[in-house]
Amino acid sequence: MILSIDNSTKKCSITLFKNDCYYTISIIHKKIKNSKILILIKNILYYKKKNIKNLKYIIFSKGPGSFIGIRISFSIIKTFYLIYKIPYIGISKIKSLLEKVWRTKKKKKIIFLISATYKKFYFIQYVKKKKWMKKEKKTYDNEKIHKVCKYIKKKWYILNYINNNIFCTRCKNKKKYIYPDTKDLVSIFLLNKF
Structure with missing residues (x-):
């Protein structure tokens, strides 16, 4: 148990x-x-x-x-x-959210945009093979991040993490937050067999 x-x-x-x-x-x-x-x-x-x-x-x-x-x-x-x-x-929590998006949307390419400062974001790409692999991590300013996201939006699932709130950039309603799921924590634990 x-x-x-x-x-x-x-x-x-x-x-x-x-x-x-x-x-x-x-x-x-x-x-x-x-x-x-x-x-x-x-x-x-x-x-x-x-x-x-x-x-x-x-x-x-x-x-x-x-x-x-x-x-x-x-x-x-x-x-x-x-x-x-x-x-x-x-x-x-990032692993938990990756697992949730995989379980609910079957997306294998996910980008996390995490607010670093008022004008900068961490841009982190994850790809699912057998496990989630971090592909790239960069820091962009607001203007550059919008250009990059516009270009890759169709190929990647993008999650924004701002002020402890997570939402998908494709959602029309930005107030529809995505919360981590505790059953995904259990799945990760069982898959990794700590």
Whole structure:
């Protein structure tokens, strides 16, 4: 039995993985700092009539994202480790989002645009072979990034990561955010067999 936690965005999500089944609870808050994570863990374990001592691993999103949200998650996970000796592992939110886009859209070429400063973006290309491979990482200013994205938009799926919000540049409604999924954290963990 594996517990997966993501508290790095406005969507706090918990997944319990047991016998090839995913059980997920999530809530979306206006503020990223979320102290309801313990209630979600309690609820999912209670709903499945399981005890925390039955957990084999705890997986969590280690960012990038809300420092406070990640810190709250890690503090809870570290406490479970100290009391119950449950091993834990952190997985990058970017890997989780890559896996989600692959699972939902079947896209093998994805670009992340991550806001570096007010006028600059990190431009990171990922290609899926057996695993996700980082192809290229560059830094562009606002003007150059628009030109580059316009040119490659048809071949690549582009995700923008600005102020802890992730959205697809193809979406007409820029407020339709894409949140990482805790079941993708479990999939990455199982595929990599840490």
